[in-house]
Amino acid sequence: MNDIQNQDDLYLLVDEFYKKLLSDESISYIFTDVVKIKLEEHLPILVTFWSQAILGTGGYTNNLTQIHLDVNAKSYLSPELFKIWLNHFYNTVDENFKGQKAEQIKTQALSIGTIMQIKIAQQQGDKL
Template identity: 30%
Template sequence: MKKLESREDIELLVNAFYAKVIDDETIGLFFKDIVKVDWDLHLPKMYSFWETILFGQMSYKGNPMSMHFPVNKIKAMEKHHFERWLQLWKLTIEENFTGENASMAITKSENIANLMSYKMEMARKQ
């Protein structure tokens, strides 16, 4: 196992994670059927997002929360969807990395999943 310590490591992590997500029965439909993600655009954004979160590089520009609200209107993004996202993310980290940044990537993802789940639920109640 190696430490999570570079942009290249983040790219490996994000690519391995989304390889799982695409085929996942619980959340894959959001990416394939609803959003129809353009991976050439999405993946570099995710590399920058996690580089900013983990290394403070400030390479990500955007509001990740705002991108999810329109999807939530088409199909409810519910707690179990975020739990599955988190499960796949943790599994991918644990398969590939060790160390402080790997642990921080898990902690940050837990916070993100909980916040997004809450915000999507609140948006559906409005």
């Protein structure tokens, strides 16, 4: 098994990852009902994001945490949902890639997910 080496690898990764997310009804409603994502537009954005994060290319300029706070304002992104998201992400990486970048992308997903959850907890607290 190879490591993640280029944007084609990242495209395969996010494509397989979203197949898992969208076929798991405990989380798919966020992508189909709460926000109606268009996969053909969404997947290239994910590739740009991860390419910047682990391949060192540029190009991603959106505020990722704010985007997820906006989703959370519509439908609560619970710690349980983050666990499900991360599990599917880890499994997709491990089923397709092995190596330093594969480890790095999992670690990054966990740290970004942790920061998002802290901000979400703050946002939930502000509502009380």
